[in-house]
Amino acid sequence: MLFSFSLTTMQRGCIQSLCVPVNNSETVANGGHRFHARSKICDAALPRLQARLLVLAAMVVWMIIFLMPLSARAADTSTSLPVPSGESALQPATSAPPVDANNNAEVIWEWDPYYTDVDLNIPLTSKPIPTITSDNEMVIYGKLIEGSAIPRYMLLEASVYPMPLLGTYLKSHTPRLYKQGQIGGSSINIFESATAGFQEPWAVSAFFGNIANLVRPGETRTGSNLGYTGYLISAGSKHIKNNVLIADNWYELEWKIKGKRDFEDEKLGWSFRFGWKFNANPGVTDVKYISIHRSDLDYRAPLLLWLKNSSLDLKVQFSQHGGQAVREEFIVGKKYPLKGKRYSASLDVGVVWESPDEYTGILRDRSNSLTTLLFRPSIEF
Numbered sequence: 001m002l003f004s005f006s007l008t009t010m011q012r013g014c015i016q017s018l019c020v021p022v023n024n025s026e027t028v029a030n031g032g033h034r035f036h037a038r039s040k041i042c043d044a045a046l047p048r049l050q051a052r053l054l055v056l057a058a059m060v061v062w063m064i065i066f067l068m069p070l071s072a073r074a075a076d077t078s079t080s081l082p083v084p085s086g087e088s089a090l091q092p093a094t095s096a097p098p099v100d101a102n103n104n105a106e107v108i109w110e111w112d113p114y115y116t117d118v119d120l121n122i123p124l125t126s127k128p129i130p131t132i133t134s135d136n137e138m139v140i141y142g143k144l145i146e147g148s149a150i151p152r153y154m155l156l157e158a159s160v161y162p163m164p165l166l167g168t169y170l171k172s173h174t175p176r177l178y179k180q181g182q183i184g185g186s187s188i189n190i191f192e193s194a195t196a197g198f199q200e201p202w203a204v205s206a207f208f209g210n211i212a213n214l215v216r217p218g219e220t221r222t223g224s225n226l227g228y229t230g231y232l233i234s235a236g237s238k239h240i241k242n243n244v245l246i247a248d249n250w251y252e253l254e255w256k257i258k259g260k261r262d263f264e265d266e267k268l269g270w271s272f273r274f275g276w277k278f279n280a281n282p283g284v285t286d287v288k289y290i291s292i293h294r295s296d297l298d299y300r301a302p303l304l305l306w307l308k309n310s311s312l313d314l315k316v317q318f319s320q321h322g323g324q325a326v327r328e329e330f331i332v333g334k335k336y337p338l339k340g341k342r343y344s345a346s347l348d349v350g351v352v353w354e355s356p357d358e359y360t361g362i363l364r365d366r367s368n369s370l371t372t373l374l375f376r377p378s379i380e381f
Helices: 046-074 137-145 162-173 175-180 190-194
Strands: 005-010 089-092 106-110 116-123 130-133 153-160 202-215 226-241 244-262 266-279 287-298 310-319 325-337 344-354 370-380
Touching: 130 137, 137 202, 137 226, 137 244, 162 175, 162 190, 162 226, 162 244, 190 370, 202 244, 226 266, 287 325, 310 344, 325 370
Parallel strands: 130 202
Antiparallel strands: 005 370, 089 130, 106 116, 116 153, 153 202, 202 226, 226 244, 244 266, 266 287, 287 310, 310 325, 325 344, 344 370
């Protein structure tokens, strides 16, 4: 990411489409100002409206994910016929090299400024990792879901989130530099915006489910293009609130379908999950959530196709005790591949809404909801 910034509004009565300070704006702890608004949507109704719209969007996406594979498989009634290009075959990894031909444990590294992890794949049976040969995204989802109820693989993961950690370090060790990220007298801080959306600095996880190699028809290049479906248990000891580390022994239980394909002319990643998060710190609200992530970069696609070269991030968290929405994230992006280059310009815009009910006790430092508008130009390689 090159740079990004956010517009943050402290809602008091109503919100505004453009944040403008008023004469009685209040100075907040980080040196910015609270903003008042001019909108007919009142603060009391906004959280309910946002929650309903986001949940409706999530339901539509999930219907597409689960129903489209059924129609795709209905058209393929015989497994004895050759598999044409664009269709799918779930088979032992013979047409393309598997991740590990001997079906032994394997270590996989992933490097990213926002999510860096090391994984250890451990087979629980003697069966080799199967291969899904398809360039149809919906067929891949369907094949990954098939037979996912009984785990055949275990994956142990340790992950760290460098950019969120950097944000907490800058705020605690270089407060003067962090304050310089504030734009004028507004609540815009480029450091806080660049790390918005991350509530943990690191985690350890154990995954139990199924794994498959993802191969395109006719593809000969080897690699670790994998899809996962199953159950995940995660834990950590810190929580991030406004780029401040808070002691909190938390754990998370979820079901997810996740995958990544990285080819010369296309990069596709997705993660669909729902789960529950529990916090030992009584000031952090226990939540249940649904989350959708999809990112597609296709150097072959025409520029104006709306689904190609796009990204979507949607996450809604509900209190486990009252059921009300306490946090919502909705971010959409568009990628613009540069002709003849191996990188792409992209632009993400979205909103993060936080209810004061996200925290209790001494951690509840406000009585109004907080809305952060995100604007993130970037370059993806």
